[in-house]
Each structure stands twice: as C-alpha cells, then as structure tokens.
Amino acid sequence: MSIRRFAVALAIALAVIGAASVAYAQTQPAAQLRTPDVIFVPTPPEVVAAMLNAVKLTKNDVLYDLGCGDGRIVITAAKEYGTRGVGIDIDPQRIKEANENAVQAGVTDKVTFLLQDLFESDFHEATVVSLYLLPSLNLKLRPKLLKELKPGTRIVSHAFDMGDWPPEQTIDVDGRTVYMWTVPKAGGTK
Numbered sequence: 001m002s003i004r005r006f007a008v009a010l011a012i013a014l015a016v017i018g019a020a021s022v023a024y025a026q027t028q029p030a031a032q033l034r035t036p037d038v039i040f041v042p043t044p045p046e047v048v049a050a051m052l053n054a055v056k057l058t059k060n061d062v063l064y065d066l067g068c069g070d071g072r073i074v075i076t077a078a079k080e081y082g083t084r085g086v087g088i089d090i091d092p093q094r095i096k097e098a099n100e101n102a103v104q105a106g107v108t109d110k111v112t113f114l115l116q117d118l119f120e121s122d123f124h125e126a127t128v129v130s131l132y133l134l135p136s137l138n139l140k141l142r143p144k145l146l147k148e149l150k151p152g153t154r155i156v157s158h159a160f161d162m163g164d165w166p167p168e169q170t171i172d173v174d175g176r177t178v179y180m181w182t183v184p185k186a187g188g189t190k
C-alpha cells in the first residue's frame with residue numbers, strides 16, 4: 001500500500017471510530033452531579049395550576065423551576081400560557097423524563113431542561129421562579145434569589161415558606177399551601 005493510500009485509510013478509520021464514540025456517549029446517561037438535596041415528589045396538577053395563577057403568569061414571562069423534577073410546572077406553563085420556561089434538576093433521570101414529557105406535550109420550542117445544581121445555576125433572567133424543595137433549602141436559596149433576581153420577579157413555592165420573609169399571598173389548595181413573594185427593590189431585601 002502506498003503512503004497516500006495508507007493515510008486515506010487511516011483518516012477513514014479515525015472518522016469511523018470518532019463517530020462511534022459520539023454515538024456511544026449519546027446512549028449513556030449523563031453522570032449525576034451529586035446527591036439531590038431533596039427527593040422527587042411531584043406537585044399535583046391542581047396545585048401547579050394554583051401556583052401559575054398566583055403569580056399571574058403571562059406569555060411574556062420567563063419561568064424557572066428550580067428542582068424541576070419531571071418538568072410538569074414549566075411544561076404546563078408553556079402549554080396553558082405560552083410561557084418560555086427553564087427547568088433545572090440535579091438528577092439526570094428527571095431531566096430525561098422532563099425532555100420526554102416536553103416532546104409529548106409539543107412544547108420543546110418553549111422549554112429547556114438543564115442538568116445543574118440549582119445552587120450553582122444562573123437564573124437571573126427569570127421573571128417567575130417556582131420551588132418545591134424543603135424549608136431549609138428555601139432558606140439557603142433565599143440570599144441567592146434576592147441577590148440575582150430582578151426586583152419585581154415573582155417567587156412561588158409549594159408547601160414551604162421563606163422563614164421570616166412574609167409571603168404576599170398564601171393559598172390553600174385542598175389542604176396544600178402555595179406561597180407567593182415579589183422580589184423587592186435593592187435595599188428592601190431580607
């Protein structure tokens with residue numbers, strides 16, 4: 001074999017190996033970043049509806065669900081209100097489910113799901129943030145919410161409050177509680 005033929009054969013072999021490696025990587029689940037701070041417990045549909053209603057969601061909002069689970073809050077917002085949404089979850093299985101659910105709901109043009117630690121994520125573009133975490137996680141997250149979100153951004157939480165930051169609204173939905181706050185102007189923060 002001439003050197004030229006050998007070089008062409010080598011280039012083809014490397015291209016085939018490269019393509020096979022990419023295909024293999026795409027079939028593998030993404031590595032978990034670290035253990036979730038709270039397990040996945042989905043918010044029931046009627047509570048999702050009450051949360052989106054509490055913040056008076058519009059199609060001009062940008063909704064971030066921090067710890068998005070199977071994506072139901074941002075998917076419902078996209079379907080019912082036409083709102084763009086981003087879901088963040090630390091568990092690759094949840095992100096996989098959320099992406100599948102978005103395809104099924106026909107809203108992949110409106111929603112994005114990111115495999116990230118919510119405490120490390122950049123959510124400053126949000127105009128609405130939804131949470132269903134734990135009391136301790138809400139308190140841990142509160143300084144980041146108040147520092148990074150624009151004044152006027154609405155925060156809605158299923159089940160858990162923000163300690164001594166009193167909610168603007170508290171709604172009972174069949175025995176479950178929804179809390180809502182608005183990020184104040186700088187200087188008025190907790």
Ligand SMILES: C[S@@+](CC[C@H](N)C(=O)[O-])C[C@H]1O[C@@H](n2cnc3c(N)ncnc32)[C@H](O)[C@@H]1O
Binds near residue numbers: 038041088090
């Ligand atoms: C109680 S579930 C709520 C799911 C969804 N927001 C809902 O209301 O249906 C909490 C979610 O937070 C995720 N989670 C826990 N710790 C996290 C972290 N540090 N960063 C991102 N997601 C996290 C879990 O994987 C889980 O899916």
